[in-house]
Amino acid sequence: MSKTSQWIAKEAKVCAHNYFPLPVVLTRGKGEWVWDIQQKRYLDMMSAYSAVSLGHCHPRLLKALSEQAHQLAVVSRAFHTDKLYPLVEKLCRLTGMDMGLPMNSGAEAVETALKAVRRFGYEKKGIPDNQAQIIVSKNNFHGRTISVISFSSDKSYQQHFGPLTPGFIEIPFGDAQALKSAINPNTCAFLVEAIQGEAGIILPPKGWLKECEKICRENKVLLIVDEIQTGLARTGKMFAFEHENVKPDGVILGKALGGGILPISMFLARKEVMEVFNPGSHGSTFGGNPLACHIGLEVLSIIEEEKLVQKSAKLGDRLLEGLKSINHPIIKEVRGKGLFVGVEIDTNVVSARKVCEKLMELGVLSKETHETTIRFAPPLIIHEEALDFAITEFEVALNAF
Numbered sequence: 001m002s003k004t005s006q007w008i009a010k011e012a013k014v015c016a017h018n019y020f021p022l023p024v025v026l027t028r029g030k031g032e033w034v035w036d037i038q039q040k041r042y043l044d045m046m047s048a049y050s051a052v053s054l055g056h057c058h059p060r061l062l063k064a065l066s067e068q069a070h071q072l073a074v075v076s077r078a079f080h081t082d083k084l085y086p087l088v089e090k091l092c093r094l095t096g097m098d099m100g101l102p103m104n105s106g107a108e109a110v111e112t113a114l115k116a117v118r119r120f121g122y123e124k125k126g127i128p129d130n131q132a133q134i135i136v137s138k139n140n141f142h143g144r145t146i147s148v149i150s151f152s153s154d155k156s157y158q159q160h161f162g163p164l165t166p167g168f169i170e171i172p173f174g175d176a177q178a179l180k181s182a183i184n185p186n187t188c189a190f191l192v193e194a195i196q197g198e199a200g201i202i203l204p205p206k207g208w209l210k211e212c213e214k215i216c217r218e219n220k221v222l223l224i225v226d227e228i229q230t231g232l233a234r235t236g237k238m239f240a241f242e243h244e245n246v247k248p249d250g251v252i253l254g255k256a257l258g259g260g261i262l263p264i265s266m267f268l269a270r271k272e273v274m275e276v277f278n279p280g281s282h283g284s285t286f287g288g289n290p291l292a293c294h295i296g297l298e299v300l301s302i303i304e305e306e307k308l309v310q311k312s313a314k315l316g317d318r319l320l321e322g323l324k325s326i327n328h329p330i331i332k333e334v335r336g337k338g339l340f341v342g343v344e345i346d347t348n349v350v351s352a353r354k355v356c357e358k359l360m361e362l363g364v365l366s367k368e369t370h371e372t373t374i375r376f377a378p379p380l381i382i383h384e385e386a387l388d389f390a391i392t393e394f395e396v397a398l399n400a401f
């Protein structure tokens with residue numbers, strides 16, 4: 001038994017089986033590269049679902065981490081610190097929002113948004129108590145808490161986790177007319193991903209989000225955009241909603257905000273929405289801790305100074321073109337924006353999982369989503385040669401089937 005399989009067998013004995021990882025045991029990372037326990041090198045084309053957008057162990061983040069860890073790390077929100085407002089202020093400026101509420105994981109920030117829009121519905125829109133409805137899209141992904149899975153379309157996310165949370169209405173993704181029809185006087189918000197990530201990198205029709213913005217505004221329904229995976233330069237814009245020049249009422253961030261080092265998430269919103277929170281109505285022990293805030297602020301500086309928005313757009317085009325030029329019969333579609341690309345394959349020939357396993361052998365790490373799509377979302381700092389290596393090896397992998 002190899003060292004790797006021994007390690008995996010040991011893990012399987014004590015760790016819950018709530019994931020199905022590729023059979024590789026990683027131990028070290030630098031930039032867009034990672035190494036396994038047998039010192040084999042791989043190109044990371046996953047970036048931990050965009051959490052590692054700045055690459056592994058970015059030297060500036062390590063410096064910021066060490067400095068702040070020696071200064072002050074966690075005090076809880078029982079006290080003020082000098083690190084929270086600089087981050088929130090900067091995020092407000094970037095998103096066009098007025099105020100922010102820090103949490104840790106993405107799902108927590110989504111929960112925060114759900115609480116905010118429900119309260120807004122009762123206190124500012126006059127919805128009768130406990131009647132608020134939130135509209136969501138089919139095949140959405142917003143996290144794994146009980147309330148969030150309550151409006152998932154994926155039944156495996158829900159099975160035997162009931163009773164589920166009521167108050168959610170599902171409409172098809174990318175269908176503005178369906179949004180209009182679903183709205184009633186009890187609708188408080190429309191929660192949506194500007195580009196669906198976990199569903200398989202699904203791009204909506206052009207003009208759709210803009211149309212949704214108009215419909216929401218006319219009906220005093222809050223437009224809340226989940227940018228946890230698409231935000232912070234992933235899709236070639238700072239935020240995916242900028243592709244359509246939309247001004248949402250709330251924006252949810254997570255993943256990349258922590259620089260791939262720490263969990264930090266944030267719900268940002270217009271003042272009118274955020275002011276529904278008062279002391280005692282919501283909280284998180286680690287939310288807004290100075291260590292995570294300091295990293296978050298450094299992440300934003302790095303994105304600006306290393307011009308990662310432009311880089312994501314430019315390299316994204318190169319990736320998209322490169323994958324499209326492969327022209328292999330197994331490929332059904334290549335789609336994406338910026339360094340956020342999905343390749344849908346013909347699962348009659350081979351499963352996406354098998355392709356990912358083959359890619360792993362060839363030194364490229366990626367992961368399938370929904371059995372049919374292979375995701376390519378490398379760190380935004382990736383070098384052109386590395387990107388070209390991924391494209392070449394993908395063709396080699398496909399030719400194996």
Ligand SMILES: *Cc1c(COP(=O)(O)O)cnc(C)c1O
Nearest residue numbers: 105106107141142143226228229
């Ligand atoms: C990953 C993700 C979440 C959940 O974030 P966690 O940190 O895993 O809780 C929510 N929404 C979107 C769009 C995501 O991609």
